[in-house]
Amino acid sequence: MAKIIRDLTTGSVPKTLLRFSLPLFLSGLLQMVYNMVDMIVVGRFVGTRGLSAVSIGGEVLMLITFVAMGFSNAGQILISRFVGENRRDKVGEMVGTLFTLLMSLAVIIMVIFLFSYKAIISWLNTPEDIWEYTRQYSVTCVYGIVFIYGYNLVSAILRGMGDSKHPFMFIAIASVINVILDILFVGPLGMGPLGAALATVIGQAVSFLFALRLLFKNREQIGFDFKPAHFRLYRSVTGQLISLGIPMVIQSAAVTFSMLFVNSYVNTYGTVAVAVTGVARKLESMIGVVSQAISSAGGAMIAQALGAGKVKRVPKVVFNALWIVAIPASIFTLITYFKPQWLFGMFSSDPEVLTMAISYIPVAMIQYLGATLRPANFALINGSGNSRLNLMVALLDGILCRIGMALLLGVAAGMGIMGFWLGNAMAGLVPFLIGGTYLLSGAWKKRASVQ
Secondary structure (H helix, E strand, O other): OOOOOOOOOOOOHHHHHHHHHHHHHHHHHHHHHHHHHHHHHHHHHOOHHHHHHHHHHHHHHHHHHHHHHHHHHHHHHHHHHHHHOOOHHHHHHHHHHHHHHHHHHHHHHHHHHHHHHHHHHHHOOOOHHHHHHHHHHHHHHHHOHHHHHHHHHHHHHHHHOOOOHHHHHHHHHHHHHHHHHHHHHHOOOOOHHHHHHHHHHHHHHHHHHHHHHHHHHOHHHHOOOOOHHHOOOOHHHHHHHHHHHHHHHHHHHHHHHHHHHHHHHHHHHOHHHHHHHHHHHHHHHHHHHHHHHHHHHHHHHHHHHHHOOOOOHHHHHHHHHHHHHHHHHHHHHHHHHHOHHHHHHOOOOOHHHHHHHHHOHHHHHHHHHHHHHHHHHHHHHHHOOOHHHHHHHHHHHHHHHHHHHHHHHHHHOOOOHHHHHHHHHHHOOHHHHHHHHHHHHOHHHHHOOOO
16 A cells, blocks of 8 residues: 655755655646646637636636635645644544535535626626636536535645645646547537536546545545545534634635736726736746645645644745745746747737737736745745734735735726736735744744644
8 A cells, every 4th residue: 555644854855845846836737737728729729709718717717716725725734734743543534524524615616606607707897709608618617616626625635644746646637638628629529618618627527536546545544434424524623624724715715806806807908908817827827836836845844844843944944945936937037028929829829919918028027026935935824824824914915905906006096907917916925025024033933733
């Protein structure tokens, strides 16, 4: 039986961080690639209208997945802490609790969305000429929400136990399936955005089933036997999950809603503006996958270190996380600055899209800076389990700064779409300011043990 649980508190910090984050990075890269494939294939076969519809549909998908991301991240941190404290019984209880909570929420959210999607799509100021395409993409993705939530929770369980290799393998399976079906459904079968969404759902479903099989095979190691009676909310860990998870959900929700709010203004500038913004988000996610991998790996390492009482290891994780992200971010910044039309040209050959893309370059530079500075600080805040600080980041980043700056620059200053783009980008620097202060204060040291 393969060993799943791995100790992240031994060995060189940079080597351990790189070794653990590399599969996470590759997983994120593959997930980003198959999300980009949706836009590239639809953009090439359907055109700017299809590209814009998938862009807005992707925003809708963000709206329904923030709950999974918040509670999965919280579960990962707590499992890492339990592993560091050698409390394997709590790991099994957390697995049962995560399954019960997230799969129940997936069904509830799916039902709510199916009754309200028209209002949501309209709220985003979706242009009339792409409304039906957007509906097709969004509704189809929602039908697969159980698989999306399931994959996120299984991956969080594995990462919490120090296994980042298997989540990469599962997302690789989903990526290959998605690419093949994307080309088939959108190309020869002419299904448009509906086909792209269907390919995504099928890929996620297969990936989730493989991941579930691995957990079942290793049920003795994780301390969960998968008997129906044990799929429940365990009182001993539910309180901790809710306490840490709700601020993470609020943080994710605040950022998601604020971005949707800003994009609802951007969408009023027409289909070309929607397409440029959507492509820009995908390009920024190329740095985001590195950031997310380092943030997740660093958070797990910090949680285990604090659980094991190895306090001196924490600042080393933070500083190494910073320079590791800075290297690829710098390279991508140079590519974006000197070859913007080449990058945007991968998605669309529309001259209007490529012309507007040039004006986005200054915004992209700020986005890349934020993506470089955020992960080390999120690793510290999440790894230490500081729910109050998470909530502060959520309110400042997601609501006050992102919406406030966007309205200030876009409306009050009369900068139009550039103001909305800049406001959204500048808000991404907030986690660095808060996390940096938290690190220097040393307050995280008080969280070196869990009751």
